[in-house]
Amino acid sequence: MTPDPVADAARRMSSDERREQIIEAAIAVFGAKGYVGTTTDDVARAAAVSQPYVVRLFGTKEKLFLAAIGDALDRLFAAFAAVPPSGDQAERARAMGAAYVGLLEVRGLHQILSHAFLLGAHPVIGPAARAGFARVWRYLLAEGFPAADAQQFLAQGMMINTLIGLRVAEDYDSDDQIRSLMNECFAANVDVALAQAPRISEPW
Numbered sequence: 001m002t003p004d005p006v007a008d009a010a011r012r013m014s015s016d017e018r019r020e021q022i023i024e025a026a027i028a029v030f031g032a033k034g035y036v037g038t039t040t041d042d043v044a045r046a047a048a049v050s051q052p053y054v055v056r057l058f059g060t061k062e063k064l065f066l067a068a069i070g071d072a073l074d075r076l077f078a079a080f081a082a083v084p085p086s087g088d089q090a091e092r093a094r095a096m097g098a099a100y101v102g103l104l105e106v107r108g109l110h111q112i113l114s115h116a117f118l119l120g121a122h123p124v125i126g127p128a129a130r131a132g133f134a135r136v137w138r139y140l141l142a143e144g145f146p147a148a149d150a151q152q153f154l155a156q157g158m159m160i161n162t163l164i165g166l167r168v169a170e171d172y173d174s175d176d177q178i179r180s181l182m183n184e185c186f187a188a189n190v191d192v193a194l195a196q197a198p199r200i201s202e203p204w
Helices: 005-012 015-037 040-047 051-058 061-081 089-105 109-117 125-142 147-166 176-196
Strands: none
Touching: 015 040, 015 051, 015 061, 015 109, 040 051, 040 061, 051 061, 061 089, 061 109, 061 125, 089 109, 089 147, 089 176, 109 125, 109 147, 125 147, 147 176
8 A cells, every 4th residue: 555645754754633634724824725615625635634534633613613612712822922911001012012013923813813803794604703802892991001092903904914915925025015014003013924925826
């Protein structure tokens, strides 16, 4: 029988490692293609495992999406928690914003959150997405953000998500308006955004 390199690679990894590998691929693919446009086969190919293995591990595409957005939110809060305390609220907000931009290293994270927040009518994903968004709001208030500042921080985050989803980094060097927009939105972190943001030619 011909060896299956995908199956062999999967057997060499622990179940937790395989799960992490699939979730990371799911964040990237769902982020690029959305919930409706993604299949479990798409995620399996991106994770270099078989589609039946993905289904066996997660059950359904819906459960896989929930696991992916749960992981994305956990990464988000871990990044915020890693920001050192500061008595200057404006400085802390800037540092947390930089941490958010730094999460571009997790391909698809910003986009999958945006996709989740657009699925409010979904009977299962909607409640999970609302709970995640409310969790961010509560975290900001607990960190001492006045409500108006928390609202501004969330709005800035949504703006960042939009620019990443539009893949505007592609036009940074050729379009003065795009360059101005990115410089304003990403500020001191624009170099990070340019280095990490997906380009049009990339599938995710």
